[in-house]
Amino acid sequence: MIPIEHVIGLSAILFTVGTLGALTRRNLIVILMSIELMLNAVNLAFVGFARAWGDLGGQIMVLMVITVAAAEVAVGLGIVIAMFRNRDSVNIEDVSLLKW
Amino acid sequence: MSVDVALFYLFAAMATASAVAMVVNVRNTVAAAMSLVICMVSLAGIYVVLEAHLIAVVQIMVYAGAIVVLFIFVVMLLNLRQDSFPPGRMRGLKFLGSLAGLWFLARFLATQAEYLPQTVALEEGFGGYRHLGMALFTDYLLAFEATSLLLLAAIVGAVILAKRRLDT
Structure with missing residues (x-):
């Protein structure tokens, strides 16, 4: 029997690593990958709680999150390609027009 | 320690190590995507241990099979094998901020530990x-x-x- 605390702890660690990647990396593709990592950490917490409660709602939610992640990647990589076409770069420092 | 608990800690170590490898790999984007695949497959193994069999299959098909392939496709399309970005500003501050977030999550988990659900027996x-x-x-x-x-x-x-x- 796996303790639920350890599942949530692993989820928190993966989420922190994903946050760190999304904040510190300059490469837009790696930032998208880090966001995927954060979504996976949330999925892990959902599955852990679904196992603990014996309720399938958490697993259904994971299916929805996977769908949203797929849609997000499709649109995000479309933005990357459009940006590369205009700026010839995937460095986020080159697209800071909307930054304060 | 039974087999599934041992497998959980093995996959947890693999997932953490490959996630860290993905984030700290600043030279090769394709290698970072490969680390992401290892992380996704390890998470699928954890899902199997946690009795989410269909989710594990979907995880491998959608994440390792489709999303990461899309990433690698775009990396190769844009010819980004080596990336040479200058280090970002306020790196240490962001690192400390992430660690503070992890510390906050750990403290929150510790204070809420008694309210976490007891693991129930599952139906077939x-x-x-x-x-x-x-x-x-x-x-x-x-x-x-x-x-x-x-x-x-x-x-x-x-x-x-x-x-x-x-x-x-």
């Missing part, structure tokens, strides 16, 4: 395609149909964003 077939399909197409039908709309919007959006000119 929990997390299999039959139970999950029944729940998905009865109780959660509206959410399921809404995701189909979301995927349609994503397809149209991706095509329009990646298109060279809109009027042609």
Whole structure:
């Protein structure tokens, strides 16, 4: 029997690593990958709680999150390609027009 | 320690190590994507241990099979094997901020530990395609149909964003 605390702890660690990647990396593709990592950490917490409660709602939610992640990647990589076409770069420092 | 608990800690170590490898790999984007694949497969193993069999299959098919392939496709399309970015500003501050976030999560978990659910015994077939399909197409039908709309919007959006000119 796996303790639920350890599942949530692993989820928190993966989420922190994903946050760190999304904040510190300059490469837009790696930032998208880090966001995927954060979504996976949330999925892990959902599955852990679904196992603990014996309720399938958490697993259904994971299916929805996977769908949203797929849609997000499709649109995000479309933005990357459009940006590369205009700026010839995937460095986020080159697209800071909307930054304060 | 039984086999599934040992497998959980093995996969947890693999997932953490590959996630860290993905984030700290600043030279090769394709290698970072490969680390992401290892992380996804390890998480699928954890899902199997946690009795989410269908989710584990979907995880491997969608994440390791489709999403990461899409990433690698774009990396190779843009010819980004080596990236040479200058280090970002305020790196140490962001690192400390992430560690503070982890510390906050750990403290929160420690204070809430007594309210976490006790693990219950499961009925036969929990997390299999039959139970999950029944729940998905009865109780959660509206959410399921809404995701189909979301995927349609994503397809149209991706095509329009990646298109060279809109009027042609």
